[in-house]
Amino acid sequence: MSKSGQILRSLHTYKDRRKSREASFHGLTISLGTIETLVLLFNSDEDIVLAMVLKHLTEFVRKNETNIESLKEKNVLNALKLKEFYRESTSTTIKRLALYVATAIIESSNTLQELESSENLEIIELCLKFYGFEDDDICLEYLSVMFNSCIDDPQGAKLLLTEVFIDKFFDVVSNTNNPDTELHSFQILEKLLWILGLNDLKDFFAKPSFPINRLLCDLTNDFIEIRIAALNVIELLITDTSETNPFASNDHIIHALQQLTKMYCEDLMLTHFEKLIDVLAAAIRNENMALLFFELNLFDSFLVHLNQHMLAKYKCYSLMIIAEAAKYPKFLERLVQAEVTDKFLICLIYEDLVGPHILLGLNRLIKSSGALKRILEAYDENLLEKLLSAYFEYVSQNQEILTDSVTIKIKAREQAAEFLGQLLTIAYHKTASRLMELRVPDIMATIFGQPSEWQSIDYYLSLLCIIESLAQNADYREELCACESLTTNIANLLMVGSAPNSFNTLILVSSIFRTLCCLVDEDVSREILLHNYISASVKRGLKCSTTLVKTSVTNFIMQTSRFPEFVSDYIENGVLETLVMHQKHSHSVPTWNTAIESILSKDPTLKFCIRHHLGFTDTTAGHDFFVSKKKFDDFRDLQNMLKDEVSPLAPILVVNFNRPEDDPSFLIQIPRQSLTPAEILKGTGSYCRRPRDTFLPEYLEEINAIFEKQGLAVNPAKMKRCIDFENVAKRAKLIAQLVSQVLGNGLKTFDLNSDKECSDHIVKAHLKDLARETHTTFLPLGRLRSGCQFERAILFKALADQVGLPCTMQRSVDGRLLFNELPLPLEMEHDPHCSLENMQFTPWRTLRPTHIIDLMYNVGDLYPVQSRQALQYLRLY
Numbered sequence: 001m002s003k004s005g006q007i008l009r010s011l012h013t014y015k016d017r018r019k020s021r022e023a024s025f026h027g028l029t030i031s032l033g034t035i036e037t038l039v040l041l042f043n044s045d046e047d048i049v050l051a052m053v054l055k056h057l058t059e060f061v062r063k064n065e066t067n068i069e070s071l072k073e074k075n076v077l078n079a080l081k082l083k084e085f086y087r088e089s090t091s092t093t094i095k096r097l098a099l100y101v102a103t104a105i106i107e108s109s110n111t112l113q114e115l116e117s118s119e120n121l122e123i124i125e126l127c128l129k130f131y132g133f134e135d136d137d138i139c140l141e142y143l144s145v146m147f148n149s150c151i152d153d154p155q156g157a158k159l160l161l162t163e164v165f166i167d168k169f170f171d172v173v174s175n176t177n178n179p180d181t182e183l184h185s186f187q188i189l190e191k192l193l194w195i196l197g198l199n200d201l202k203d204f205f206a207k208p209s210f211p212i213n214r215l216l217c218d219l220t221n222d223f224i225e226i227r228i229a230a231l232n233v234i235e236l237l238i239t240d241t242s243e244t245n246p247f248a249s250n251d252h253i254i255h256a257l258q259q260l261t262k263m264y265c266e267d268l269m270l271t272h273f274e275k276l277i278d279v280l281a282a283a284i285r286n287e288n289m290a291l292l293f294f295e296l297n298l299f300d301s302f303l304v305h306l307n308q309h310m311l312a313k314y315k316c317y318s319l320m321i322i323a324e325a326a327k328y329p330k331f332l333e334r335l336v337q338a339e340v341t342d343k344f345l346i347c348l349i350y351e352d353l354v355g356p357h358i359l360l361g362l363n364r365l366i367k368s369s370g371a372l373k374r375i376l377e378a379y380d381e382n383l384l385e386k387l388l389s390a391y392f393e394y395v396s397q398n399q400e401i402l403t404d405s406v407t408i409k410i411k412a413r414e415q416a417a418e419f420l421g422q423l424l425t426i427a428y429h430k431t432a433s434r435l436m437e438l439r440v441p442d443i444m445a446t447i448f449g450q451p452s453e454w455q456s457i458d459y460y461l462s463l464l465c466i467i468e469s470l471a472q473n474a475d476y477r478e479e480l481c482a483c484e485s486l487t488t489n490i491a492n493l494l495m496v497g498s499a500p501n502s503f504n505t506l507i508l509v510s511s512i513f514r515t516l517c518c519l520v521d522e523d524v525s526r527e528i529l530l531h532n533y534i535s536a537s538v539k540r541g542l543k544c545s546t547t548l549v550k551t552s553v554t555n556f557i558m559q560t561s562r563f564p565e566f567v568s569d570y571i572e573n574g575v576l577e578t579l580v581m582h583q584k585h586s587h588s589v590p591t592w593n594t595a596i597e598s599i600l601s602k603d604p605t606l607k608f609c610i611r612h613h614l615g616f617t618d619t620t621a622g623h624d625f626f627v628s629k630k631k632f633d634d635f636r637d638l639q640n641m642l643k644d645e646v647s648p649l650a651p652i653l654v655v656n657f658n659r660p661e662d663d664p665s666f667l668i669q670i671p672r673q674s675l676t677p678a679e680i681l682k683g684t685g686s687y688c689r690r691p692r693d694t695f696l697p698e699y700l701e702e703i704n705a706i707f708e709k710q711g712l713a714v715n716p717a718k719m720k721r722c723i724d725f726e727n728v729a730k731r732a733k734l735i736a737q738l739v740s741q742v743l744g745n746g747l748k749t750f751d752l753n754s755d756k757e758c759s760d761h762i763v764k765a766h767l768k769d770l771a772r773e774t775h776t777t778f779l780p781l782g783r784l785r786s787g788c789q790f791e792r793a794i795l796f797k798a799l800a801d802q803v804g805l806p807c808t809m810q811r812s813v814d815g816r817l818l819f820n821e822l823p824l825p826l827e828m829e830h831d832p833h834c835s836l837e838n839m840q841f842t843p844w845r846t847l848r849p850t851h852i853i854d855l856m857y858n859v860g861d862l863y864p865v866q867s868r869q870a871l872q873y874l875r876l877y
Contacts, residue, residue, distance in 0.1 A: 035074040042079050047091045054097035061104045068108045077105045087130045099142035106149045124156045132164050137178050144184035157195045170209040186229035193236040202244040212246040219259040235279045253289055261298045265305045277320050284324040316347040323361030336370040345378050349386050359415030366422050384434050391416035392443050410456045417462030424469040441483035448489035457508050464515045471518035481522035488528050494537040510552035517559040535573035542578045547588045554595035561598035570599050609635045612811040616847045619801040625655035627794055631815025647776040651767045655781050655798045657696050662688035670775050687776040695782025700802050706734050722840040731805050732853055733860030739795045740859045743787030752857040752872055758788035792855040793818035821849030
């Protein structure tokens with residue numbers, strides 16, 4: 001009963017609830033007026049506070065994009081980085097809001113300029129910590145945006161090349177339904193391909209998870225931005241030919257071609273159709289893709305849509321795909337049958353917005369006879385006029401060449417020039433005559449005269465090939481050379497170039513010299529080249545380190561040495577000096593020595609000074625031939641003596657048959673104190689470095705009379721074509737007797753076996769007397785009356801060259817003696833190839849010396865080379 005009583009007992013004390021309410025802490029609501037105060041709250045441990053602060057910042061950013069600058073000034077991004085974007089937070093809302101604010105700041109910044117490289121790398125590292133374990137789609141979107149903004153720095157891009165990131169990245173790209181995540185992921189992949197290169201990423205291509213199927217499927221995505229991003233990645237992948245490339249599989253190739261063709265035929269890229277055409281053209285550059293494009297009849301679908309489209313610009317740009325397909329001979333006939341040649345010609349002739357691919361396609365289609373026939377028919381539609389006006393005269397009409405479209409214009413001009421070159425090759429006369437009517441020399445002169453940076457090396461090369469082709473015809477060459485500015489500008493181009501040793505420039509230099517070789521047959525071109533200091537360019541080319549240029553320059557020298565003015569210029573301006581002094585560096589140039597000989601063969605004076613030998617083809621006739629009694633180790637010493645107004649110490653013998661009077665250009669006034677009273681009274685006041693010689697013509701007349709009397713005279717017309725081997729010995733002996741008679745004054749005749757030599761002191765005294773009489777040591781050979789082997793060998797060579805007798809002249813090692821050699825080949829019995837009838841037509845350059853002629857002892861006798869008598873004659877035995 002007591003218990004029940006307790007239950008019914010009433011309470012007399014109660015808890016005071018007012019005290020509990022007063023003791024509890026209530027939430028505080030205040031207005032924060034500065035960003036700095038908000039940033040201080042980033043340290044709060046309460047999620048509701050962080051959520052409110054980040055939400056407030058988010059609304060602040062969304063109100064106006066300029067508000068982001070305020071966040072940058074207050075270093076909000078650094079504060080978020082210190083909190084690692086709250087990646088450890090359990091609240092998805094907080095992570096989303098933090099990433100949104102950070103993304104807004106980073107996306108509005110130029111990460112390469114406004115952020116330090118270390119800061120950029122720090123952001124990427126923080127995002128990588130997030131990305132690997134994050135499953136929230138919104139957070140992944142923001143992380144993708146930050147990656148996309150920060151990997152413009154190549155160092156940051158390399159941080160992404162980890163197995164963990166790549167696996168997660170491929171998984172996100174393949175499975176996401178967020179268009180923004182997908183767009184930025186495609187852009188990240190494109191940047192990785194650009195920055196790191198295909199070779200660095202080839203291991204990742206081989207991963208089964210590589211999102212190739214997602215890329216291909218999204219080529220037809222509803223969002224144009226995603227389609228463009230996917231196209232950019234596909235274009236880069238298509239250009240890779242490695243085995244690990246996703247397009248190494250035919251299944252992926254087929255899928256890609258089908259998607260690209262679908263995009264084209266359904267006009268899914270109508271506003272960016274150029275990008276689609278570029279990617280499809282890049283695919284056709286791969287032979288396997290091109291083959292599948294035709295085998296799957298995708299080309300037919302493409303052609304149908306092309307024919308149906310109304311926009312000319314769209315149709316002409318689409319022809320880039322056909323231009324790429326035309327590089328494969330197996331598809332040419334199919335393309336020609338589809339009448340694509342007409343499409344190219346219509347775009348070229350009647351449309352102004354024509355890219356280089358139009359000409360590229362024609363250059364490739366021209367290999368088909370059907371296409372060529374149609375192209376030649378287009379001549380009547382002013383095809384050549386359009387080419388010249390649109391692609392050759394463009395620069396001259398538009399001086400604002402440095403525009404955004406300059407690269408396209410240069411490529412188009414390159415293709416146009418190549419197209420003209422092919423037309424000249426295939427239909428020379430029809431094309432060349434039309435081009436000359438259209439003033440091609442003047443047009444090209446204008447182009448070559450413009451600044452070289454306006455053009456390209458390939459364009460110049462194609463133009464030079466056109467000039468070479470036109471110059472094959474003598475009439476066209478004359479017209480080309482009549483345009484003096486053309487030759488002048490081409491020659492001046494040799495002096496221009498910022499990188500003279502670059503590979504492309506060296507090819508251009510070589511081509512210029514080859515082209516000039518085609519023009520030098522005209523007098524006008526030779527004058528222009530000499531006036532524009534071509535020798536300076538030749539010397540630079542000879543000193544070049546590349547064999548290609550040196551070979552082309554030596555070939556140019558060989559071609560131009562046919563002309564006396566070039567030979568004189570090469571000698572006077574140091575070309576010969578460069579050739580001779582740099583021979584040790586010319587072992588790789590097979591034509592180097594030939595170039596030297598081509599000059600020396602026209603100047604027997606320098607050849608004998610350098611080589612100490614004149615061969616059968618080295619004639620002294622028609623030249624001033626100077627021979628010094630002194631042997632020079634350096635031919636430049638003799639050159640300087642010939643130019644110097646002071647007479648040299650050693651006598652120099654001068655041979656010339658065609659100067660009855662002193663050359664007035666080489667008269668030197670003698671100081672009055674150097675003249676004797678008798679000479680002053682006589683009026684002798686000068687001496688000549690190229691003196692007259694009235695005696696040598698008399699000797700020549702005398703020897704010709706002797707030949708006529710002996711029946712040894714040769715028909716001059718026949719003498720140029722053959723050699724009178726039967727009478728070589730007889731004629732040589734008669735000349736030797738005349739030489740001995742002329743130069744034997746005061747000299748005794750000794751026996752060959754005697755140890756006594758010619759009275760050389762008598763000859764020296766005679767030469768000094770002549771020098772004293774003429775006041776110079778330049779002595780005409782005809783005035784000599786005493787002479788030993790040295791002087792007699794010169795006179796024998798001079799007379800032999802005049803009468804067509806093949807002989808050589810050679811200086812001994814010590815330089816004291818000269819001797820002459822003759823060719824007397826032996827006739828083999830019963831050998832039809834060695835009969836005298838055949839041998840008389842032997843070219844002089846193939847003759848070999850067999851005998852030495854005696855001019856001193858047994859005058860006129862011939863001694864076999866290397867015989868005892870020959871060695872005795874040379875005083876070597």
